[in-house]
Amino acid sequence: MSTTTVSNVIHGKAGEVSEDTKKKVEEFLKKVDYVPNISARNLAQNESKIIGLALKARADKYENLIMDPFVSVLIGGVEETIRSAGYFMMLYISKDTDEIMRHVSTWNVDGLILFGMLDDDGIRVSEKYKKPIVCIDTYSLEGLKHFTNVGLDDEQGAYEMASYLISQGHKRIAFLSDNTKGVDLARLNGFKKALKDNKLKFKSTDFLQIRPRSEEIEESLEKICQRASEFTAIMCVSDLYAVTLMSALSDRGISVPGDISVVGFDDNMLGQLHRPALTTVHQDVKAKGVTAADTLLKQLSGVKTPNQIKLPTRLVIRDTVKNINS
Amino acid sequence: MSTTTVSNVIHGKAGEVSEDTKKKVEEFLKKVDYVPNISARNLAQNESKIIGLALKARADKYENLIMDPFVSVLIGGVEETIRSAGYFMMLYISKDTDEIMRHVSTWNVDGLILFGMLDDDGIRVSEKYKKPIVCIDTYSLEGLKHFTNVGLDDEQGAYEMASYLISQGHKRIAFLSDNTKGVDLARLNGFKKALKDNKLKFKSTDFLQIRPRSEEIEESLEKICQRASEFTAIMCVSDLYAVTLMSALSDRGISVPGDISVVGFDDNMLGQLHRPALTTVHQDVKAKGVTAADTLLKQLSGVKTPNQIKLPTRLVIRDTVKNINS
DNA sequence: GCGTACAACTTATGCGCAAAAGTAACTGTG
DNA sequence: CACAGTTACTTTTGCGCATAAGTTGTACGC
Numbered sequence: 001m002s003t004t005t006v007s008n009v010i011h012g013k014a015g016e017v018s019e020d021t022k023k024k025v026e027e028f029l030k031k032v033d034y035v036p037n038i039s040a041r042n043l044a045q046n047e048s049k050i051i052g053l054a055l056k057a058r059a060d061k062y063e064n065l066i067m068d069p070f071v072s073v074l075i076g077g078v079e080e081t082i083r084s085a086g087y088f089m090m091l092y093i094s095k096d097t098d099e100i101m102r103h104v105s106t107w108n109v110d111g112l113i114l115f116g117m118l119d120d121d122g123i124r125v126s127e128k129y130k131k132p133i134v135c136i137d138t139y140s141l142e143g144l145k146h147f148t149n150v151g152l153d154d155e156q157g158a159y160e161m162a163s164y165l166i167s168q169g170h171k172r173i174a175f176l177s178d179n180t181k182g183v184d185l186a187r188l189n190g191f192k193k194a195l196k197d198n199k200l201k202f203k204s205t206d207f208l209q210i211r212p213r214s215e216e217i218e219e220s221l222e223k224i225c226q227r228a229s230e231f232t233a234i235m236c237v238s239d240l241y242a243v244t245l246m247s248a249l250s251d252r253g254i255s256v257p258g259d260i261s262v263v264g265f266d267d268n269m270l271g272q273l274h275r276p277a278l279t280t281v282h283q284d285v286k287a288k289g290v291t292a293a294d295t296l297l298k299q300l301s302g303v304k305t306p307n308q309i310k311l312p313t314r315l316v317i318r319d320t321v322k323n324i325n326s
Numbered sequence: 327m328s329t330t331t332v333s334n335v336i337h338g339k340a341g342e343v344s345e346d347t348k349k350k351v352e353e354f355l356k357k358v359d360y361v362p363n364i365s366a367r368n369l370a371q372n373e374s375k376i377i378g379l380a381l382k383a384r385a386d387k388y389e390n391l392i393m394d395p396f397v398s399v400l401i402g403g404v405e406e407t408i409r410s411a412g413y414f415m416m417l418y419i420s421k422d423t424d425e426i427m428r429h430v431s432t433w434n435v436d437g438l439i440l441f442g443m444l445d446d447d448g449i450r451v452s453e454k455y456k457k458p459i460v461c462i463d464t465y466s467l468e469g470l471k472h473f474t475n476v477g478l479d480d481e482q483g484a485y486e487m488a489s490y491l492i493s494q495g496h497k498r499i500a501f502l503s504d505n506t507k508g509v510d511l512a513r514l515n516g517f518k519k520a521l522k523d524n525k526l527k528f529k530s531t532d533f534l535q536i537r538p539r540s541e542e543i544e545e546s547l548e549k550i551c552q553r554a555s556e557f558t559a560i561m562c563v564s565d566l567y568a569v570t571l572m573s574a575l576s577d578r579g580i581s582v583p584g585d586i587s588v589v590g591f592d593d594n595m596l597g598q599l600h601r602p603a604l605t606t607v608h609q610d611v612k613a614k615g616v617t618a619a620d621t622l623l624k625q626l627s628g629v630k631t632p633n634q635i636k637l638p639t640r641l642v643i644r645d646t647v648k649n650i651n652s
Numbered sequence: 653g654c655g656t657a658c659a660a661c662t663t664a665t666g667c668g669c670a671a672a673a674g675t676a677a678c679t680g681t682g
Numbered sequence: 683c684a685c686a687g688t689t690a691c692t693t694t695t696g697c698g699c700a701t702a703a704g705t706t707g708t709a710c711g712c
Contacts, residue, residue, distance in 0.1 A: 001692095005692080008691095011670085016691085036669080037669070038433050039366075040369050040667070042669090043363070043369055043696095044668080044669045044671080045697085067395055067398065067399060072398040075398070075401070075419075080419070083418075090415065091401070092405075092409075093406070105361040106361050106363070108363065247600075247601050247603075269596075273573050274573075275577070329663095329698085330700080344660065347660080365699090366667090366697070367699055367700075369669090370666080370698080370701080
């Protein structure tokens with residue numbers, strides 16, 4: 001029984017091994033409870049069967065990243081897909097792109113999924129790393145030359161939401177976010193577009209800035225709540241912020257949707273469990289993870305994929321918007 | 327420049343290499359942007375520098391597991407600790423223990439952290455896997471012979487919470503959970519003990535069963551809410567269930583804490599953002615992950631560790647309990 | 653000035669695997 | 683019956699690393 005014969009049996013190379021010996025080998029493998037050594041296989045094949053999932057966060061959002069149910073659902077989707085294709089997932093959470101890079105090359109990771117990475121960082125990575133990369137939720141035309149993006153039609157989703165608010169009679173609507181880049185910018189743009197199409201003006205003061213860091217968040221919420229009476233509705237860039245805002249409003253005796261309407265974006269458990277239940281834009285986070293992983297897997301097997309995949313959103317009308325049409 | 331010399335420089339084996347050649351080698355390494363091939367190192371050393379984090383869920387709780395902010399925080403804690411010690415994390419989410427086992431042995435994972443595994447499964451794993459295992463939140467005396475457990479003083483936490491409820495005048499208190507095993511049992515026991523110490527009776531009908539599966543959860547909530555008037559307070563086994571319950575109560579016009587008091591356990595963002603803010607038992611989930619990883623790392627470097635580590639809990643009194651002392 | 657000790661290297665070996673190259677026995681064909 | 687082709691194997695090689703074993707040169711003591 002030579003190693004090659006055994007190897008052939010393991011890899012199911014029929015025609016090379018007689019049925020007789022095949023059975024013998026299989027029995028033997030079972031008897032000794034054989035498990036292949038992946039390190040050795042990797043060394044010989046120069047492939048690792050590992051997909052790296054790198055989550056990166058701006059330092060000030062790191063805490064939120066980890067807390068967000070979004071992340072665990074995403075991880076779950078990726079892991080499931082990858083595993084059923086015989087790959088393994090190495091998870092990497094970091095604030096430091098270089099560290100991620102080093103990690104990826106030491107392990108000779110076969111493919112990369114990046115999330116939360118700034119667009120230029122993604123490009124930087126792709127320049128060094130010569131294997132397939134799929135990014136989630138990036139917004140960089142430049143980047144699309146280097147990697148595939150799996151995202152959402154954020155602009156359209158925000159457009160629909162803003163249009164809905166306007167249809168309910170809202171004219172003074174604020175937009176709440178912590179930055180104006182990437183996804184947040186796309187959502188803001190959709191919002192602005194809806195205003196414009198309805199002949200409403202967007203003033204820069206209608207942008208309410210929330211600070212993600214725990215030391216600053218209270219102060220920023222205080223400022224925002226003080227200005228609440230200026231608006232009839234606040235459109236938040238995420239459910240997390242919508243619910244955070246509603247808690248702050250509630251603490252100050254401002255009722256939702258009685259005094260002011262609030263909407264979110266994402267549709268996660270936070271808004272679903274809130275009462276009144278949050279009106280929001282639904283996205284299928286698990287599908288995002290699954291799609292990203294699937295796309296990467298396809299690329300690994302040499303199948304061409306579009307370099308931009310946009311998943312649809314869906315308006316979910318619940319109870320945080322008041323109809324104020326006279 | 328021989329491989330050994332280079333290897334020695336990389337591993338900082340001073341005294342074996344002259345300062346001169348050391349510098350030369352280092353310059354060279356930088357120039358060619360050398361990255362070690364971990365597969366080769368693993369093969370040579372028979373160690374992988376990988377820590378496996380296996381999350382297992384009963385089929386009916388799988389969805390919840392993934393959604394729960396608990397999980398991502400735990401993962402974050404483990405990942406951070408492991409990485410700063412030069413290890414890597416391979417994440418494994420599955421309903422199937424055998425699959426986890428196969429994975430672990432193919433990769434020759436150096437150590438294992440198990441979460442959400444039933445006690446007997448943990449033991450089964452430890453019988454095959456001859457390397458260090460740290461479990462999180464198991465409750466099996468038998469298991470402690472095989473692995474280290476990092477957990478909480480659940481019983482004490484629940485005892486304090488129940489005592490607090492009693493001090494606020496509550497005598498008819500229900501306990502809500504989806505099962506009576508492991509952690510949930512410990513919390514239930516703490517609850518029962520507090521009742522007993524205060525000369526209150528626990529009837530088996532005071533246990534309210536919630537069903538975790540999304541198809542059944544509504545029905546079980548309906549039953550529970552119908553019985554709400556029997557109690558002045560409901561102690562929930564987790565914040566997730568407490569908030570879920572409060573949403574259901576709110577939908578039926580039952581006010582918290584006006585009509586009934588509700589408390590949770592865990593202290594996660596769900597309860598913190600809820601209004602009224604949830605009175606609960608705090609646990610430091612990140613610390614749990616960090617402690618588990620630290621303990622495993624210690625064991626890997628041959629340091630003895632206690633086989634049972636219990637992290638403290640802390641009562642967090644917020645706004646969901648009414649003082650009903652006459 | 654011979655042996656010992658040690659510093660600073662180099663060479664050789666094996667980890668477990670996949671695949672290339674080699675071998676031996678058997679089969680069919682002209 | 684000789685030779686090509688095929689089947690069912692075995693032997694060999696090399697992936698990149700750490701380390702054991704071997705080599706060389708130099709300093710020092712007596």
